[in-house]
Amino acid sequence: MNPQLIRGLGYITASIFFIFGLKMLSSQATARRGNRVSAVGMLIAVVTTLTAMEDIRWFWIVFGAGLGCVVGVLAARLVKMTAMPEMVGLFNGFGGLASLLVGWSEYHGKWAAADPVSLFTTVALFLTVLIGAVTFSGSLVAYGKLSALIDGRPILYKKQNLVNAFVLGAIAALGILFCAQKLDQLSSGGSALVYLELIGIIALALVLGVLSTIPIGGADMPVVICLLNSYSGLAACAAGFVIGNNVLIVSGSLVGASGLILTRIMCKAMNRSLANVLFSGFGSATSAKGAGYQGQVNPIAPADAYLILEAAHNVVFVPGYGMAAAQAQHVVRELGELLHDNGAEIRYCIHPVAGRMPGHMNVLLAEANVPYEMLVEPQDVNPTMEMVDVAIVIGANDVVNPAAKEDQTSPLWGMPIIEVDRARTCIVLKRSLNPGFAGVDNPLFFKSNTRMLFGDAKASIASLVSEFKQ
Amino acid sequence: MELNATTIPLLFFVFVLAMFLGVELIKKVPSQLHTPLMSGSNAISGITIVGALIASSREGGTAIATLLAVLAVLFATINVVGGYLVTDRMLEMFKTKAKDGGKP
Numbered sequence A: 001m002n003p004q005l006i007r008g009l010g011y012i013t014a015s016i017f018f019i020f021g022l023k024m025l026s027s028q029a030t031a032r033r034g035n036r037v038s039a040v041g042m043l044i045a046v047v048t049t050l051t052a053m054e055d056i057r058w059f060w061i062v063f064g065a066g067l068g069c070v071v072g073v074l075a076a077r078l079v080k081m082t083a084m085p086e087m088v089g090l091f092n093g094f095g096g097l098a099s100l101l102v103g104w105s106e107y108h109g110k111w112a113a114a115d116p117v118s119l120f121t122t123v124a125l126f127l128t129v130l131i132g133a134v135t136f137s138g139s140l141v142a143y144g145k146l147s148a149l150i151d152g153r154p155i156l157y158k159k160q161n162l163v164n165a166f167v168l169g170a171i172a173a174l175g176i177l178f179c180a181q182k183l184d185q186l187s188s189g190g191s192a193l194v195y196l197e198l199i200g201i202i203a204l205a206l207v208l209g210v211l212s213t214i215p216i217g218g219a220d221m222p223v224v225i226c227l228l229n230s231y232s233g234l235a236a237c238a239a240g241f242v243i244g245n246n247v248l249i250v251s252g253s254l255v256g257a258s259g260l261i262l263t264r265i266m267c268k269a270m271n272r273s274l275a276n277v278l279f280s281g282f283g284s285a286t287s288a289k290g291a292g293y294q295g296q297v298n299p300i301a302p303a304d305a306y307l308i309l310e311a312a313h314n315v316v317f318v319p320g321y322g323m324a325a326a327q328a329q330h331v332v333r334e335l336g337e338l339l340h341d342n343g344a345e346i347r348y349c350i351h352p353v354a355g356r357m358p359g360h361m362n363v364l365l366a367e368a369n370v371p372y373e374m375l376v377e378p379q380d381v382n383p384t385m386e387m388v389d390v391a392i393v394i395g396a397n398d399v400v401n402p403a404a405k406e407d408q409t410s411p412l413w414g415m416p417i418i419e420v421d422r423a424r425t426c427i428v429l430k431r432s433l434n435p436g437f438a439g440v441d442n443p444l445f446f447k448s449n450t451r452m453l454f455g456d457a458k459a460s461i462a463s464l465v466s467e468f469k470q
Numbered sequence B: 001m002e003l004n005a006t007t008i009p010l011l012f013f014v015f016v017l018a019m020f021l022g023v024e025l026i027k028k029v030p031s032q033l034h035t036p037l038m039s040g041s042n043a044i045s046g047i048t049i050v051g052a053l054i055a056s057s058r059e060g061g062t063a064i065a066t067l068l069a070v071l072a073v074l075f076a077t078i079n080v081v082g083g084y085l086v087t088d089r090m091l092e093m094f095k096t097k098a099k100d101g102g103k104p
Helices: A003-025 A031-052 A058-078 A081-112 A119-146 A160-179 A183-187 A191-213 A218-243 A246-269 A274-279 A302-310 A321-325 A329-341 A360-367 A378-387 A457-469 B007-026 B031-056 B063-093
Strands: A314-319 A345-349 A390-394 A425-430 A450-454
Touching (some): A081 B031, A119 A160, A160 A191, A246 A274, A246 B007, A246 B031, A302 A457, A329 A345, A329 A360
Parallel strands (some): A390 A425
């Protein structure tokens, strides 16, 4: 058969697998199979490509792919569930880097052979290296912030937007020069210059990725991770335009679109615009804080908290990043089971932006064997919050901050929250009274129905568990 | 594919339709599944491995072009293999009560 035909059919089959895989990923019952379907699609795409290629440099391909497999398998097996956000971020960055390298290699080949390049191809090349590089360096910064290698707080400096605008302008200028290269320039003296323009674009795009990620605080990371995920798809898509390859365009745009949707869901969950997340440096020391709240704080000892829980019939756990940081998910599940055996109805209410990536808490609780049905969303609990005897807040802060609906001056104003302040009793597990990641004071701590259980979340829950077992 | 006045509009056609399809596919995903969805789609973005494979064996490619392409194969493979495995590992943990026969 005609190799072109084989390739076309193979790529269509692969695309169908990707589409069904994604579709199945959006329902819990089929998600695992969906992921495997999509993996088979990838295998089909790779095999098709190799079949339709003529001279294959097997040694190099086996070398690159073999090493990649080893690294990928090890990373995927060894990573802890709590470290999942940074791992996903890192993989994402590698995808962006790969697209960048594909574009660069493609151009280098043409440049060295003095092949003429059309305007269409140069524009696609420009977009590939730009998006790929921003994805790569942005993901590395996100990785650093999430794994606490670098300070997670927003890094802000004077004239930040001016610097970013300057870098962006320089990239645009170089991009125009690069795209407008004359076809005959390649074979004449101008070729070295054109190549330097490409290198300049790559370098500046790497800088841009760093500059645009450092002002974003840890609590906004779910949005950034989604956005970078979208970028990595778009980079692959642009690479598809460079080499005129359908399957890259289809899969790349599927990923690009899904990343954008997730980004939108995250922004909505915080009642903020994407521009606000990206440029405001939310939660930095310089941003406005809510009015300083004052009042009586009611601390509680584990023994007294036990008495409250023992009498409770309806308990809601509200986990946040603090649960991940303290690795408390297993003791939380144990406490949940004890309460359940004690006759209480147990639910785990998870805010869409709790933690450091979308669905972060769900993954951790699933790891601790909490059944999927017990994980609920804020809109399932809020309407009947008055019926909840005890809401246990574990290391969550901004997502339960009543200032979001009480204080118009608060930076959180308007954000949909889990309204634990309306529960009969609210027990907040926290190390101290320090404000959360966003740096906004939380009036919840001073409410008359709130009890503060100070200390490490894991230790506090463990002591509650031992009280129950006595 | 040869890039010319006939094929370029076709590529755009594919691009636009796939974007719309992507939006429709993901629109109604429950928030419980956001993480696996993200890491699963992240693995798909490793499709750039196809471009890397093609680039690695280009006819008359120079050493540098091949080196860049092999690096692309390496990183794309990490993205693909790691992404799918990590997603599978996560989804393995998402259990329902029925399957477990009650509490674990």
